[in-house]
Amino acid sequence: MTPALDASVQVRSAPPVLSVRNLHAHLHLGDTVVRAVDGVSFDLPAGATLSIVGESGCGKSMTALAILGLLPQPAGRITEGEVWLDGVGDLARLDQRALRRVRGNAVSMVFQDPMTSLNPVFRVGWQIAEAIRMHETVSREEARRRAIELLELVGIPSPSVRCDAFPHQLSGGMRQRVMIAIALARRPKVMLADEPTTALDVTIQAQVLRLMKRLQQDSGAALLLITHDLGVVAQMAQRVCVMYAGVIVEESAVGDLFADPLHPYTRGLLASMPKPRHGAARQALISIPGTVPPLSRLPAGCRFAGRCAHVFSKCREAEPPLVPVAGDLGPGARKVRCWLHVGSEAA
Amino acid sequence: MSAPLLEARQLRRHFPVPGRLFRPSTQTVKAVDGVDLHVARSETLGLVGESGCGKSTLGRMLVRLDRPTAGELFFEGENIGDLDETALKPVRRKVQMVFQNPYASLNPRQTLGDTICEPLVVHRVGTPESRRKRALELLDIVGLQPEHYARYPHQLSGGQRQRIGIARALALEPRLIVCDEPVSALDVSIQSQILNLLTDLQGRFGLSYVFISHDLRVVEHIADRVAVMYLGRIVEEAPVATLFARPLHPYTQALISAIPLADPARPTPEVILEGGVPNPIDPPRGCHFHPRCPLAEDRCRVETPDLVGTQEHKVRCWVVNRELASSS
Missing domain, CATH: 3.40.50.300 (P-loop containing nucleotide triphosphate hydrolases)
Structure with missing residues (x-):
């Protein structure tokens, strides 16, 4: 029914x-x-x-x-x-x-835990470039350039440097931004x-x-x-x-x-x-x-x-x-x- | 004012950063860096x-699972900051802890009854028969059934496991319980059950709580007073109503504003902090918060402000305290 x-x-x-x-x-x-x-x-x-x-x-x-x-x-x-x-x-x-x-x-996906969903042994720029190169034929240089653009888009400071960072070198918030960059690639x-x-x-x-x-x-x-x-x-x-x-x-x-x-x-x-209590007495939830x-x-x-x-x-x-x-x-x-x-x- | 149940004065905990091979450690993380706080009887301090x-780390020091590097810690007027294990034993009966992860903090090979009895065994309280009676009584107090006595942790849901964690903490009739993120791992409908239970137990046994949480919604509900920490220091301390109605420190303001409220009509947060928490190995000079602070001045970059204000409401900020002084 x-x-x-x-x-x-x-x-x-x-x-x-x-x-x-x-x-x-x-x-x-x-x-x-x-x-x-x-x-x-x-x-x-x-x-x-x-x-x-x-x-x-x-x-x-x-x-x-x-x-x-x-x-x-x-x-x-x-x-x-x-x-x-x-x-x-x-x-x-x-x-x-x-x-x-x-x-x-x-269709793309952003997962909860950006530490386990990024590959710890590859640089984050490479991982974004991989997402691009999976689906279109572009040179490594072009993919890297676009990865840097994406890092900039998601608000990562000095993207051309961070592009070569490994996931463990980034904070949780930065890693989630990388995941979003991959999802948007x-x-x-x-x-x-x-x-x-x-x-x-x-x-x-x-x-x-x-x-x-x-x-x-x-x-x-x-x-x-x-x-x-x-x-x-x-x-x-x-x-x-x-x-x-x-x-x-x-x-x-x-x-x-x-x-x-x-x-x-x-x-x-x-x-x-x-x-929010706005100063009122505590009431049982x-x-x-x-x-x-x-x-x-x-x-x-x-x-x-x-x-x-x-x-x-x-x-x-x-x-x-x-x-x-x-x-x-x-x-x-x-x-x-x-x-x-x-x-x-x-x- | 009566003497507080628990009082910390300039409490510090520094951890050496592991050195490299053949190179000893030269750096330290100042995880807790000069904390003053007090907890009154039957009071809940939110952290x-x-x-x-x-x-x-502060919570673990308050129950003396960790030894302070410096500073004093008074419980019922006695300095317990430096006591060794033997001398601590009577104190341990009065100060207990509830941990965040109710699965990791229960022994998977021990029945729930044995888990609850364990503190009684360690402190040689009663006979096996009286301990069993006490465990059944505690199961009832935390809202579980007698049949849970013989079960194992994996047979329980997350909320039930946290009830066991609370029953174990209650076994020795403590005065103070430090709850470290006790509801963070739980779903919202279960979270409210546990919060209600904690409130009931406080009324029933006159317990004091130090309630550690990252969730300001929960803290506003349960706490009487709140202390806000940033990089090892308390930056603001006030009664809960004052803190939420009139937060003074720019960090507190940003934290409160960043809570996603269940109200679609509310606009997106007014104050969004840029950047993240700096590396605690090498915290910024002066006020730790200055690199993210919208009010930062030259002085904040060099000199550390003190936590000052009225007896009730204290704040660690050069700019706010100057404005308060000039307006009064």
């Missing part, structure tokens, strides 16, 4: 440059199947920023890895669904050879960023977020920003998908989500963030009782039912679909996966 | 700063 309902709402102002349809990515570990991504659909319009937010193990990183064909091997595989990239086709159907031509080219249509600032200090995070915002506006690339930090979402994204236990539970424009969260999980998540169900043994009904304060019998019987609120089919439609919000037309 | 500012 769910995919059909999801598919009925594809109206968007800008055509999507990335369209994920009913994506299932499972990890087969021995006899258990971990349903890490369990039917995820979203559209990323050209030039926009869409954020996927959720807690550890909700499947947000696996969604990004599945899009790029980088699921852990041999356990991970896409079992169902499509990943349409504008001008390329369905990434889920491409073999690794074809994917290698797409990755770092039409081929002017991708879509950039995926998985927790790009989580490993950074707060003042450096502010610098990197500002840089990503500026570069995205200048290059026109669409950004899929994966994060656990609702503060980062509020600052960066136009639209947001909240993930829980492998599925999207709420999708909406960023303003609506923070002003009026609909899904009980989203509400709990926002309420559990410590708020609202927390969500319990923990996320194991993705290998999901409950029959709603995945959040076990922790939800509003649970009723239907929640334990059937999984609610992700449907537009109040039949809104416009481009800014809010969608929520909760029986409390399913109108008569969908029930 | 904030970015990686490498020395907050964890």
